[in-house]
Amino acid sequence: MSIQISPSMLASDFARLADEAAGVADVADWLHIDVMDAHFVPNLTIGLPVVAALLKHASVPLDCHLMIADPDRWAPDYAVAGAQNVTIHAEAASAPVRTLRAIRSAGARAGLAVNPGTAIEPYADLLPEVDMVLVMTVEPGFGGQPFLDLVLPKVARARELISRHGGEIWLQVDGGVTEETIGRCAEAGADVFVAGTAVFGAQDPAAAVESLRASARAAAAGRGRGSGPG
Numbered sequence: 584m585s586i587q588i589s590p591s592m593l594a595s596d597f598a599r600l601a602d603e604a605a606g607v608a609d610v611a612d613w614l615h616i617d618v619m620d621a622h623f624v625p626n627l628t629i630g631l632p633v634v635a636a637l638l639k640h641a642s643v644p645l646d647c648h649l650m651i652a653d654p655d656r657w658a659p660d661y662a663v664a665g666a667q668n669v670t671i672h673a674e675a676a677s678a679p680v681r682t683l684r685a686i687r688s689a690g691a692r693a694g695l696a697v698n699p700g701t702a703i704e705p706y707a708d709l710l711p712e713v714d715m716v717l718v719m720t721v722e723p724g725f726g727g728q729p730f731l732d733l734v735l736p737k738v739a740r741a742r743e744l745i746s747r748h749g750g751e752i753w754l755q756v757d758g759g760v761t762e763e764t765i766g767r768c769a770e771a772g773a774d775v776f777v778a779g780t781a782v783f784g785a786q787d788p789a790a791a792v793e794s795l796r797a798s799a800r801a802a803a804a805g806r807g808r809g810s811g812p813g
């Protein structure tokens with residue numbers, strides 16, 4: 584399981600997106616882009632035109648997290664624009680299989696996200712259609728919220744489902760991921776970590792990415808020695 588860090592641009596200076604992206608380009612695996620539509624979540628952030636503009640400047644692949652009411656309509660367009668990962672919410676998709684397939688057909692990795700109150704088990708049969716499962720560790724909509732430890736058992740269950748299924752499916756956590764919480768996520772089986780405030784709220788965002796990665800690696804190594812499930 585290789586550890587990846589996806590800094591969330593939501594916590595960066597939106598007026599300086601390309602500069603903020605460049606500041607973590609040497610150390611980040613992905614740039615996490617939170618697309619919010621003021622319907623699926625109460626907040627309104629950025630959409631396809633800004634993603635398309637950022638794609639021209641970013642040297643790191645974009646990990647687009649669509650918190651929108653109609654992902655079936657919009658998600659494939661993000662993949663066509665060039666985003667390398669597009670994640671849709673299980674709660675919002677009417678035709679998740681069709682949409683996940685359309686994302687893949689357009690050349691991107693396909694992600695499926697679940698909110699804290701949504702069980703992962705009903706989506707086990709969709710695993711052949713996904714490249715990444717995102718277990719939200721806060722209610723989506725805003726950065727800077729406290730991490731919800733109650734979600735950790737679901738992270739572990741998602742890892743078990745993925746292991747049982749086999750193949751290369753990544754397990755992402757998003758929300759309240761900090762130096763203090765990332766170890767618990769890695770122990771539970773997460774391997775892709777979104778962090779907004781913990782990266783862009785730090786004095787040195789690049790150093791914060793490296794430090795988060797080191798903490799996650801240490802915890803994942805402990806898990807590998809038999810301190811966790813699977």
Ligand code: DX5
Pocket residue numbers: 591593594615617648721722723724725726727728757758759760777778779780781
């Ligand atoms: C929340 C977003 C997150 C957010 C995380 O709805 O999906 O990606 O930016 O921010 P932090 O790391 O500050 O909790």
Ligand code: ZN
Pocket residue numbers: 591615616617648757777
């Ligand atoms: Zn997100």
